[in-house]
Amino acid sequence: MGKIVETFGKVIQDECDKNPSAARKLLLAGYHAQNLRWKTVPGKRVSKAAQLASVETMNSMIAPLAHAGRAAMVSLFTPCELLQVAGLHPYSCEGFGCFLSGTHAERAFLQHAENEGLPETFCSYHKVFIGAAEKGLMPKPRFIINTTLACDANLLTFRRLADFFGVKQYVIDVPYGQDEEAVQYVAEQLRGMKAFIEAETGEKIDEGKLAKAVGRSQRSMDNFRRFMALSANKQQMATVTDQMFSAFMLHNLLGTEGAERFTVQCLKTVKNAPAAKGKRLLWMHTIPYWVAPLREVLDYNEAVQVVGCDMSFEGLIQGDTADPYRAMAQRVVYSAFNGPVQRRIDRGLEAARELKADGVIWFCHWGCKHTLGGAQIAKQKFEAAGYPCLILDGDGCDRSHGGEGQMATRVEAFIEMLGGEQV
């Protein structure tokens, strides 16, 4: 299968040089085929929850490619309920960065972005996405909406792409403060987002449907929190890719029926799971799921499991659903990715206790200043609290950084240090 995907990725990149819209159609056909496979032959060990997450996430990649006229470009942390209710298809920079890398189709787009002046140290999720957009693989969106969370890459990428496509951009400024004033400030901007979408589409957004979508978001978050609490004493047989899908379900897909079904399924899966066994790892930040040797160590392994990832739980809050705009604002304002890195560490510590983690992996994605800058302090804090912490350097989507084998070796050594069995 790996070879087929590799060849497919090469064809997409080559075709994009000659005929970008044919490359997009090809990509779409490939994603449809993969989705059909996930729906019909998910594999023996794939849980219902993981299957749902992979299919729903793939659907969210297919929709903007297939219906470009209703596509809206967003950042990962943009609350998407307003777009869902408006019948638009949000597509995120981080989502497509991951998927193009999973398709082995990232190299030419990274290269294009660097040739166009983006520094080598710029986040590769953004570079892949910018390259794919500017080479014509990504559809022209109706408009762009992004938040200022969680990094300054957002400020550059979305402004640049708004200029490139000649479309309007709406920016949701998220202040660092986590208080009522910040919530009201963001809620006001979300009301402005509604007016912006209505003006751009010429269609009214139904407040009743919005309230329902935000209610689904809250129920999904509540379910996922219960799932985490129940996971403490249970074995979690999954793949690192499942963690990535879960992060998309709890961000751009939050508010959809699919996301709620996923969290309900997570609860069913965990209730029926066997008792905890093996070493339990908490993963902080994005997961380099393309690294095959790492997957060999961590996928479906009774001896060691990734039991949580902060990309999934960082934004779980108890929002005020009586006011959908406040509830969505609370989610971004109280995100652990908002402001100082200590907030991510605190949320990670809380999760480590809850999930009964044996150790923590702090993944330093190349170019992510927030994560790199906080690595040493995170290690100190986790270890002071009794959780050995491995700082692991790598890249979430750029294969040219290499070091796959070394990454897996370091993780294996860490597991051994935790007293785990040979994996």
Ligand code: SF4
């Ligand atoms: S990995 Fe870091 S730099 Fe890249 S999009 Fe995420 S927060 Fe921003």
